[in-house]
Amino acid sequence: MSIKSVFAIPFARVATKRVFKWANKPYKTQDKVFKKLISKAKNTAFGKDHDFENIKSYDDFKKRVKVTDYEGLRTYVDRIVAGESDVLWPEKPLYFAKTSGTTSGAKYIPITKDSMPTHIKAARNALLFYIAEKNDASFVDGKMIFLQGSPVLTDKNGVKLGRLSGIVAHYVPKYLLKNRLPSWETNCIEDWDTKVNAIVDETINEDMSVISGIPSWVQMYFEKLIEKTGKKVSEIFPNFNFFIYGGVNFEPYKNKFESLIGKKIDYIELYPASEGFIAYQDSQTEKGMLLQLNSGMFYEFIPATEFFDENPTRISIKDVKMGVNYVIILNTTAGLWGYNIGDTVEFTSLKPFRIKVTGRIKHFISAFGEHVIGKEVEKALNDSILGTDINISEFTVAPQVNPESGLPYHEWFIEFENEPENLENFALKVDAAMQEQNIYYFDLIEGKVLRPLIIRKVKKGGFHEYMKSIGKFGGQNKIPQLSDNRKIADVLQDFLKN
Structure with missing residues (x-):
């Protein structure tokens, strides 16, 4: 056992205690986030256009800021993309996360110096909760892989542009760099078939302990490993004991995964989006993911059954209930206001607030x-x-x-x-x-x-x-x-x- 894994356990305990400090004071935490967002953005173009100076309460905010989506904010985003500062959030963003939209074509989601750290911290905390719960950090001595997009970034009027997973690749902590696979060169391969084959070649003889990615694509990686070796994944990687995933419901894949792996393992579900890292699984025994109330995002919720009504119910965390399918709305330190990311969620717990993703409002x-x-x-x-x-x-x-x-x-x-x-x-x-x-x-x-x-x-x-x-x-x-x-x-x- 390395010094790194020995010290990870007490560090994980401290980090999880800090999380529960704000998780156990949800209303106070969200109120504090709300006030900071309004205060910091009041002198931006959006803040001036929507009279942030006179917003004193959530009701004031709802009267001034409508629920919208990328198209609704597009005129502001286009100004940022053109090089303008102080539009949706103070200064220019650090990055644009490029995503594809069904109606908008390419979308440029701003990531700022205030919002970027929340992506990294949430991903780190998901692992720390697992360490604290299991009282075991031995996996940090093995190799880790995340099947992700290319980390090569381009320039858009002084702002770096790329896929979210490629941007995050630039923030791997130094103490994990030696453990991280695949190599930078392999990660930069754009063609997916070529990339997966290269990842197989680089990892097949390594001691893989953590593997993460979207299930359908990790399944493809596993199948190529088995095709090449004739062995189950657990025989190739005996110290691989948990899988990290996000973006889809894993249940339909679970039987297949356990068949490919050859044994039962633990799973950690994440809810990252270009717009913000919304939640992560904090327990192997509790259902749902811990909603990130302290990550620079003020959440709103609209019952999915009312979403397309003229005046749907629009509430904060204070009024949500179990068993209701909600459209989740974000207000963030990246300058997204009343922003519908298109996802629907349901609460699995109200103490603390945990959610599960139930689908897409358009799907x-x-x-x-x-x-x-x-x-x-x-x-x-x-x-x-x-x-x-x-x-x-x-x-x-x-x-x-x-x-x-x-x-x-x-x-x-x-x-x-x-x-x-x-x-x-x-x-x-x-x-x-x-x-x-x-x-x-x-x-x-x-x-x-x-x-x-x-x-x-x-x-x-x-x-x-x-x-x-x-x-x-x-x-x-x-x-x-x-x-x-x-x-x-x-x-x-x-x-x-x-």
């Missing part, structure tokens, strides 16, 4: 008034494979409004690793799980408006081929698990199993 199916959301399709699928040897690589769901014959239905595109023996019976099992969760869907099936769902088998590697075909093949891109239109479904017809 739903209500072609027939059924109001199906991501959480429901994920749970239906997970419940249906529980206790079986069925493994699923990827899936997505879309409505079929105009079938060639018969009633309309929900069409599920699933890439199986291990297929069910009887696909029709499996489809009925998933459909029953959907009806149990969603009363609108149940009524539509019972009323013969819809027929039970149909599953289409996507060929092995089909989702990867689909992502390549639309130019979104890479470690930070992921398939929406449901949509209210046929844009994805119609293209996937070309990737079905014969």
Whole structure:
């Protein structure tokens, strides 16, 4: 055991105690964040346009600042991109995190000198909570990997531009640099197939202890390791005991992962976004992720059922309830105001405040008034494979409004690793799980408006081929698990199993 791992345990205990100091005073913490945000931004262009000088309460704020998205703030962001200072936040940002938008094209999300440290601190604290809970920091002596975007940054009028994961790669602590893989050169490879093969070559003979990334892409890495060695991942990396992930619900991947790894391991879920690091899993025994109330973000919540109403309920942390699906709204030290990032969340605990991501407000199916959301399709699928040897690589769901014959239905595109023996019976099992969760869907099936769902088998590697075909093949891109239109479904017809 190294000195590094010995000292990590007392350091982790101190760090987690500091976190619970603010977590146990949630209202006071958020109130303090709110006041600092308003005070610091009052002399910016946005602050002057929205009379921040006279904001004294959250009610004052709601009257002056509307809920919006990237398009709503675009005129301000365009000024920053053009080189202007003091627009949404004092001075210029340090970085632009470049993301792709469905309607906005490329989006440039500002990251400032005030917001950047919160990304790093939250990721660090997630690991420290794990160390404190397990009383074990031996993993810091092994090699660690994060499957991420290229760290090569470009310049945009004096501001560095890149993917969030590439920007974060510049902030790996010095004490972990020797443990970090892959090499800088490999991380800079843009082509994903080439990059994963290079990562396999660099890591195959190393003592990997921590692996992290989006599950679908880590799965690809694991499969290439097994293909090359003929061994399970746990045989290749005997000291690999936990996986860090974010961005998607892991449950549909869990069976497949444990099959590839060859043993049960621990998991740490993160909720990072270009707009801010929102939450992380702080316990292996409690459900949900600890909401980061002390990270320069003031949170607002709108019940998802009201989001598209003319005057939806808009509340702070003080008024949230368990069991309600909320659209999460951010106000940040990067200068994002009333900002809808598109995610829906549900609280799993109110002491402290923990959340789980339930889906995307734009990713739903209500072609027939059924109001199906991501959480429901994920749970239906997970419940249906529980206790079986069925493994699923990827899936997505879309409505079929105009079938060639018969009633309309929900069409599920699933890439199986291990297929069910009887696909029709499996489809009925998933459909029953959907009806149990969603009363609108149940009524539509019972009323013969819809027929039970149909599953289409996507060929092995089909989702990867689909992502390549639309130019979104890479470690930070992921398939929406449901949509209210046929844009994805119609293209996937070309990737079905014969």
